[in-house]
Amino acid sequence: MSLKERLSPERIEKVKKRFLQVEHLPTISSTFDKIINMIDQESTTIREIEQIIKLDQAITIRVLKIINSPFYGYSDVTTISKAIVLLGFKELKNIVVSAAIINVLDARQPIAGLKVSDFWLHSMAVAFISRFLAKNLDLSCEQESFTIGLLHDIGKVAYLKEDPQLMGDLMTLAKSRQISFAQAEEIVGLSHSQVGWYLGEKWNLPERLCGTIRQHHQPDPESVYFIETAMVHLADHIAVKLQIGNSGNACADPLDPAALHSLKLNDQLVSKILDRIEEKKDALVQVAKNLLSN
16 A cells, blocks of 8 residues: 555544544553652642552653752652652652553564654753743743653654554654654644643643644644644754654644744744753753663
């Protein structure tokens, strides 16, 4: 079957219907739901949360790695209880979400010609840049910025997990026309942003995070999440421009003028930010690879 046939309107319609069905979306560790539900209960103690997180060794290791990385600025956090004292329940929840979702895809095996480690490296870069922007531009979403950046492309996780052929075909289309992945999707009538929103809803992710995932390629000035969306929209653009990792893009999406205006930025300031991030690129890649290692 040719690429044109595989991306025919009939097949794409079937794909959209399948991703609308919750049973066809990836699932997270069963421990994850217990952890999140416990964190959300006001009566829960630090010890209770620590004990439930310890039940999932993969999540525990990843959480401690993230907390001890330069993203958060700590270097001697060896227990979940200490992490809670330093960061609080809300921020710990964000990190647990990040850690659990990274574990959904096996980073050891390429999927659709894409190294999963490169996909997560791109996502880590967007997380780092989002946090950099939130901190330096004094945005109200600094606490959530890492998680928002890391999970902006979880719709592609669904593609990679449930329909790798589709992911590969869209990457081929993007490369052949030298366009972004989102532009390739638009040609055939798909949206990983929309699929990511469905996935976020299934996983009971915070509404703010789901809204940002849904709009990160088309920031909406009327949205209550416009600042968060503008932030990750720019961070994603910079990560693609600097070729940090690979999320299937042949080139970066054009920047949305309204998004830049909301961040009080212009092309000249964006260029300066890009230069500053480029200076940190090698260090960023090393940190990200360490966080992604088992």
